[in-house]
Amino acid sequence: MRIDLHAHSTASDGTDSPETLMMEAAAAGLDVVALTDHDTTAGWEAAAAALPPGLTLVRGAELSGRWYGGEPTVGLHLLAYLFDPGYEPLVAELTRVRRSREHRAEKIVALLNADGIDVTVPEVQAYAAGGTVGRPHLAQALIRRGLVATVDEAFAPEWLGRRYRLAKVDIDVFTAIRLVNEAGGVSVLAHPRADVRGHIVPDTLIAELAAAGLWGVEADHIDHSTADRVHTQLLARKLGLRFTGSSDYHGTNKTVRLGTFTTDPLVYEEMIATATGTTPVTGS
Numbered sequence: 242m243r244i245d246l247h248a249h250s251t252a253s254d255g256t257d258s259p260e261t262l263m264m265e266a267a268a269a270g271l272d273v274v275a276l277t278d279h280d281t282t283a284g285w286e287a288a289a290a291a292l293p294p295g296l297t298l299v300r301g302a303e304l305s306g307r308w309y310g311g312e313p314t315v316g317l318h319l320l321a322y323l324f325d326p327g328y329e330p331l332v333a334e335l336t337r338v339r340r341s342r343e344h345r346a347e348k349i350v351a352l353l354n355a356d357g358i359d360v361t362v363p364e365v366q367a368y369a370a371g372g373t374v375g376r377p378h379l380a381q382a383l384i385r386r387g388l389v390a391t392v393d394e395a396f397a398p399e400w401l402g403r404r405y406r407l408a409k410v411d412i413d414v415f416t417a418i419r420l421v422n423e424a425g426g427v428s429v430l431a432h433p434r435a436d437v438r439g440h441i442v443p444d445t446l447i448a449e450l451a452a453a454g455l456w457g458v459e460a461d462h463i464d465h466s467t468a469d470r471v472h473t474q475l476l477a478r479k480l481g482l483r484f485t486g487s488s489d490y491h492g493t494n495k496t497v498r499l500g501t502f503t504t505d506p507l508v509y510e511e512m513i514a515t516a517t518g519t520t521p522v523t524g525s
């Protein structure tokens with residue numbers, strides 16, 4: 242059984258529609274795929290309706306969390322699975338974070354315009370195709386202008402990496418874990434040692450998160466070295482957490498393929514036995 246618990250669609254910053262993503266998952270030989278768009282459940286319905294026979298969909302999201310307990314604060318991503326999408330306190334937090342993304346994109350466009358770079362808000366929104374506007378959509382606009390060649394280049398310090406970077410609103414990570422648990426879901430800390438995506442999450446903080454109800458940690462990820470993977474697996478064992486492996490697939494926005502890393506079926510079985518917010522759905 243091949244299980245990939247982390248993939249993005251056009252509901253956030255992936256390039257495949259939820260429907261296409263399900264087809265791609267089946268074509269990649271997966272038995273189970275999780276849809277984990279940033280701060281939204283918008284792709285759930287379309288993905289569930291498009292499931293090829295035999296493919297199981299785990300409905301999830303990747304929450305933009307932050308630890309505010311020190312200086313500097315630490316941004317981190319929290320994968321949330323099988324939670325009730327109608328649980329109002331969680332819905333409110335996701336809406337707040339998505340609105341702040343829209344405002345941030347507008348402000349970055351204004352900064353670019355002030356420097357004579359002719360990018361527009363409707364254009365950036367069009368790249369988001371109705372999903373949450375994110376920095377990859379700003380990157381698309383820069384690529385179309387011929388200012389950079391790739392999304393990676395757009396994230397360099399002279400562009401979105403520093404010069405045109407603005408702080409965003411995140412969810413307090415302890416609040417996020419509590420809300421996911423209250424909504425009947427389980428939470429898994431995403432790529433904790435992926436320093437290319439921000440800070441490495443300190444082991445001491447992971448221990449606090451475990452004590453606060455974190456369910457697991459993503460050990461096997463493309464942005465982790467072999468040493469990082471082993472370290473995270475051992476830490477999970479020490480803290481009584483489960484560990485997962487997944488691709489963090491984004492379509493053509495990143496080069497990683499579906500199923501590059503996978504999760505132990507026993508961990509998956511435990512996940513679906515624990516979560517009560519919603520159930521996996523299998524195509525018939």
Ligand SMILES: [Zn+2]
Pocket residue numbers: 303318431432438
């Ligand atoms: Zn992430």
Ligand SMILES: [Zn+2]
Pocket residue numbers: 247249303489
């Ligand atoms: Zn992700």
